[in-house]
Amino acid sequence: MVPKLGAHMSTAGGVSKAFERGRSIGCDTMQIFTRNQNRWDNKPLAADEIERWHAAASATGIAPVVSHASYLINLGSPDDALWEKSIEAMVDELQRAEALGLLGVVVHPGAHMEQGEEAGIARVIAGLDRIHAATPGFRTLTLLEITAGQGSTLGYRFEHLAAMRRGAANPERIAVCFDTCHAFAAGYDLRTPETYAATMAEFDRVIGLDLLKCFHFNDSKGALGNRKDRHEHIGKGGIGLSGFAHILNDPRFVHVPMILETPKSDDMHEDVENLAVLRSLIHS
Ligand SMILES: [Zn+2]
Ligand SMILES: [Zn+2]
Structure with a gap:
């Protein structure tokens, strides 16, 4: 078994177009946006586009696919209007992802906006409960x-994520x-x-390694x-090649999708280079 590698793919021209792009650069897995990540209001996915999506999924074999939720969403917000809009947007994200058969919707847990971390985490839990109650029986996961840890963002400690999951009704x-x-x-x-072993042991102790369902592979500026x-190309930042080699050769993660979110241009040559670097680190 070799790990599944991929990158965030554009959906310009329709969500199903992401598969052809992903195949052209050798993605085994990928991430997409299912709606405009900088807008609150979006048209629903058309039925024929959902059909084209499933056809392209079987034709290319690229799986699993995850989506990334809008950056506007803040489930930790103390502002009721923004919090309600965030819940509504996340429900829409999950409905789209469920229709496309995605593994999960990746979402930043939220920012407490000076309410303090404990109050912020409680607010996120209340938001998650509303979202999951509105989407009963969905298979697509919410991936926190x-x-x-910039500004007042939550989720920079494994303990935050564990508390959100533990406190949630679902x-x-x-x-x-x-x-x-x-x-x-x-x-x-x-x-x-x-240090790699210590980090993963800590993750396992606080959250549980079976709950690690997706990696974003970005070096750090x-x-x-x-x-x-601040994302950097693989091997060019503070983490360096060794950090990625540890994950790529860890048999516990052979089924976990590993997805680039590194800077790229329209021809995606940076993704091609980063994927080649990552594949060169896999011990055969
Ligand atoms: Zn990420
Ligand atoms: Zn980031």
Whole structure:
């Protein structure tokens, strides 16, 4: 078995177009936006586009696919109007993802906006409960993403994510996306065999490794613990090649999708290079 590698793919021209793009650069897995990530209001996915999606999924074999939720969503917001809009938007994200058969919707847990972390976490839990109550029986998971801890964002400690899941009425709907840049910026080291083992043991103790359902593979422009969300190409940042090699060769993660979110241009040559670098790190 070799790990499943891929990248965030554009859906310009329709969500189903992402598969052809993904295939053209050798993705085994991928992430997409199912709606405009910078707008609150979006047209629903058309039935024929959903059909084209499933046809392209079987034709290319790219799986699993995850989506990334809108950056506007803040389930931790103390502002009722923004919080309600966030819940509504996340319900829409899950409905789209469920129709497309996605593994999960990756979402940043939220920011407490100076209410304090405990109040912020309680607010996120209340939001998640509303979202899951509105989408009963869905198979698509809500994937809470580890964050770098910029500003008042929550989710930069494994304990935050564990508390959100533990407090939720439907914990079985919730798992975690491990972003390497965010984790490193939050202070979780991956660079040596010892620090890598310690980070994953900590994840296992606090959250449980069976709940790690997706990796975002980004190197970090900043140093360990710098709390900045700045993605860098693989091997060019603070994490370096060794950190990625540890994950790629860890048999516990052979079925977990590993997805690039590194800077790219329209021809995607940076993705091609980053995927080649990652594949070169896999021990045969
Ligand atoms: Zn990410
Ligand atoms: Zn990021």
